[in-house]
Amino acid sequence: MALKGFLIQRALNMAAILLITVLLTMAILGPSADAILKRAIEQETRTEILQNKELVGKFKDPGELEDYVKSQVQGRISSMGLNDPWYSPKRLWTIAIRVMTLDFGQSYYIRGYGGSSNVRDIILESLPRTVLLFGTATLLTAILGILIGAAAAKRAGSLLDKIVMGYAAISNSFPLWWIGMLAILLFSYTLRIFPARATPPIPPADPAYPAALLYHMALPLLTMVSMGFGGWAYMVRNLMVGMLQEDYIMVARAKGVPEGRILYGHALRSAAPPIVTMMALALSGSFGGAMITEAVFDWPGLGRLYWEAIGLLDVPVIVGLTYVSTLVFLLSVFMADILYGILDPRIRIG
Amino acid sequence: MGGLEVEGLRAYYFPADRPPIRAVDGVSFELKGGSSIGFVGESGCGKSTLGLALLRLLPSPGRIVSGAVRLDGVDLMGLTEGEFGRSIRWRRISMVFQGAMNALSPVYTIGHQLSEPLIYRLGLSKGEARRLSIEALEEVGLGGDLMDRYPHELSGGMRQRVMIAMALALRPEILIADEPTTALDVIVQAQILNLLKDLRERLGISIMLLTHDLGVISEIADAIAVMYAGEIVELGPSDLIYSSPKHPYTKGLMAAAPRIRGGSKIASIPGHPPDLGNPPKGCRFGPRCSAAIPACERPPPMVELGAGHSVRCWLYG
Numbered sequence: 001m002a003l004k005g006f007l008i009q010r011a012l013n014m015a016a017i018l019l020i021t022v023l024l025t026m027a028i029l030g031p032s033a034d035a036i037l038k039r040a041i042e043q044e045t046r047t048e049i050l051q052n053k054e055l056v057g058k059f060k061d062p063g064e065l066e067d068y069v070k071s072q073v074q075g076r077i078s079s080m081g082l083n084d085p086w087y088s089p090k091r092l093w094t095i096a097i098r099v100m101t102l103d104f105g106q107s108y109y110i111r112g113y114g115g116s117s118n119v120r121d122i123i124l125e126s127l128p129r130t131v132l133l134f135g136t137a138t139l140l141t142a143i144l145g146i147l148i149g150a151a152a153a154k155r156a157g158s159l160l161d162k163i164v165m166g167y168a169a170i171s172n173s174f175p176l177w178w179i180g181m182l183a184i185l186l187f188s189y190t191l192r193i194f195p196a197r198a199t200p201p202i203p204p205a206d207p208a209y210p211a212a213l214l215y216h217m218a219l220p221l222l223t224m225v226s227m228g229f230g231g232w233a234y235m236v237r238n239l240m241v242g243m244l245q246e247d248y249i250m251v252a253r254a255k256g257v258p259e260g261r262i263l264y265g266h267a268l269r270s271a272a273p274p275i276v277t278m279m280a281l282a283l284s285g286s287f288g289g290a291m292i293t294e295a296v297f298d299w300p301g302l303g304r305l306y307w308e309a310i311g312l313l314d315v316p317v318i319v320g321l322t323y324v325s326t327l328v329f330l331l332s333v334f335m336a337d338i339l340y341g342i343l344d345p346r347i348r349i350g
Numbered sequence: 351m352g353g354l355e356v357e358g359l360r361a362y363y364f365p366a367d368r369p370p371i372r373a374v375d376g377v378s379f380e381l382k383g384g385s386s387i388g389f390v391g392e393s394g395c396g397k398s399t400l401g402l403a404l405l406r407l408l409p410s411p412g413r414i415v416s417g418a419v420r421l422d423g424v425d426l427m428g429l430t431e432g433e434f435g436r437s438i439r440w441r442r443i444s445m446v447f448q449g450a451m452n453a454l455s456p457v458y459t460i461g462h463q464l465s466e467p468l469i470y471r472l473g474l475s476k477g478e479a480r481r482l483s484i485e486a487l488e489e490v491g492l493g494g495d496l497m498d499r500y501p502h503e504l505s506g507g508m509r510q511r512v513m514i515a516m517a518l519a520l521r522p523e524i525l526i527a528d529e530p531t532t533a534l535d536v537i538v539q540a541q542i543l544n545l546l547k548d549l550r551e552r553l554g555i556s557i558m559l560l561t562h563d564l565g566v567i568s569e570i571a572d573a574i575a576v577m578y579a580g581e582i583v584e585l586g587p588s589d590l591i592y593s594s595p596k597h598p599y600t601k602g603l604m605a606a607a608p609r610i611r612g613g614s615k616i617a618s619i620p621g622h623p624p625d626l627g628n629p630p631k632g633c634r635f636g637p638r639c640s641a642a643i644p645a646c647e648r649p650p651p652m653v654e655l656g657a658g659h660s661v662r663c664w665l666y667g
Binding site for chain 2 (some may be wrong): 245247251253254255256257265266270272343344346
């Protein structure tokens with residue numbers, strides 16, 4: 001019963017946050033996007049009409065032609081639903097409802113690989129690629145970081161501990177995009193081991209595509225993992241050094257529980273909630289916030305799509321991407337909450 | 351069974367940049383099978399270190415420097431860590447740790463934690479371990495329904511009972527109880543002490559009680575060892591220590607214990623315990639002692655007063 005109430009409350013909470021996100025995105029993009037879009041429509045219509053010599057020939061008076069152009073422009077603007085100002089409740093409400101049901105409409109300029117202008121299709125094309133690269137990278141980073149951090153915590157003060165801590169400080173101080181560029185320079189141009197561009201030069205329909213994608217993925221993956229695990233190890237190490245001093249660890253040792261079980265059972269599980277939070281935030285953050293990394297490695301994922309859409313001010317794509325990344329974020333936090341309960345009974349609900 | 355002899359035990363901590371901390375500095379005592387001894391002293395006097403040293407559980411950078419520990423006449427110091435872990439720790443000497451709140455892991459069920467020593471030390475199956483764990487719970491006055499509960503769902507007194515059940519799971523001969531009643535309210539304190547007394551009678555275990563609370567000691571202990579700054583300053587049968595304390599520190603402790611009809615102020619001992627990294631050259635209590643004489647500049651010997659009563663003080667030597 002309590003669990004049901006909890007779920008309902010969380011669902012309502014999430015819906016409210018998503019609605020606010022959509023409205024805020026519209027408020028930020030609305031005014032300028034409307035003006036730019038209207039000008040683009042006018043330009044396009046005018047060019048279309050003026051290039052049609054036959055149509056132009058029908059008008060004797062330039063004024064009449066101008067009126068015709070204006071009426072055509074107006075017709076297109078109203079057919080696209082741009083007559084009302086962006087802040088009119090009718091437009092906002094329609095957009096909010098559509099966006100929240102994952103209908104993001106047609107993009108202005110950006111096209112998918114198959115030429116589709118449906119924003120949902122475009123996003124769904126990029127999403128798996130981002131999940132593939134960043135999901136894998138985050139998981140590998142976290143697992144490596146947890147294992148190394150736990151090992152360092154067990155031997156706090158040892159040479160291994162000092163090396164791990166030093167590496168964490170150094171690797172965390174370098175921006176990933178800069179290391180990425182150096183890695184491309186070294187591995188692609190000097191050593192010629194990995195391709196410089198992460199986008200395979202063959203169409204996605206090609207049967208060789210998956211293998212090519214994995215090969216192209218190697219360099220960004222290695223760069224991200226090697227730069228990322230230090231920070232994780234540092235955090236896990238510090239959490240676990242505290243846990244390992246708890247009385248119940250000494251009791252477990254006295255009872256004869258093997259060291260590995262003490263480290264990865266008793267100590268790591270008590271430290272789990274902050275680690276799971278980090279993991280959830282890192283996973284969801286990497287999906288939306290990897291713009292620069294994807295741009296450096298030219299990885300055809302959500303980050304690069306975001307980057308393009310912002311450059312072109314392609315509002316439906318920006319709104320769609322913002323919505324999807326917010327959704328991913330909320331779902332990860334929700335899953336983290338559920339996981340807490342499983343890992344730490346003190347937080348369990350109901 | 352369960353006779354423990356400790357002779358000249360020294361357990362120091364070795365911090366990297368300071369002189370060693372002599373937390374237990376030449377402690378000798380004897381615990382006869384089935385009897386009980388209470389160690390009393392203020393925090394930092396070395397009682398917990400003594401308990402941990404006997405179980406070889408000293409946290410780094412602590413270690414045993416010298417001394418002899420014999421269990422039923424067998425020297426324990428000669429055992430390797432592996433042998434000690436397999437055959438002595440928790441199996442023959444076990445411990446109820448200080449702080450009922452922190453001694454149980456928050457993320458495992460009571461049943462899981464009770465089963466651990468049975469599984470890892472005796473190699474029992476999960477089913478057998480569970481059955482014995484339920485018996486252990488019943489023995490300390492709890493129900494088997496607690497098996498699937500978590501420590502945070504239990505009261506402080508229940509947790510301490512679980513801890514005692516866990517310590518007794520392998521049927522040890524000696525139970526070291528470190529502040530078993532601290533942080534519990536008076537009624538629960540009394541219940542836990544009665545439980546310990548009852549267990550001692552039923553199971554015939556020897557109990558070594560470490561506490562700062564003279565009242566707790568008087569409930570259980572046949573003998574009392576008063577500890578100050580890493581040393582035993584007075585040792586003897588509890589009725590003798592209560593009726594005629596000899597060491598000025600013991601007298602001070604007695605005077606500092608509150609009494610219901612005591613009236614006026616509670617007496618306190620002026621000053622602070624010494625830094626165990628750099629204790630006084632002579633009597634360690636000397637600087638705080640109101641009865642100090644010139645001889646106290648030198649370390650006092652342990653003086654036998656007869657009837658098993660001895661005191662480390664120049665006033666009697």
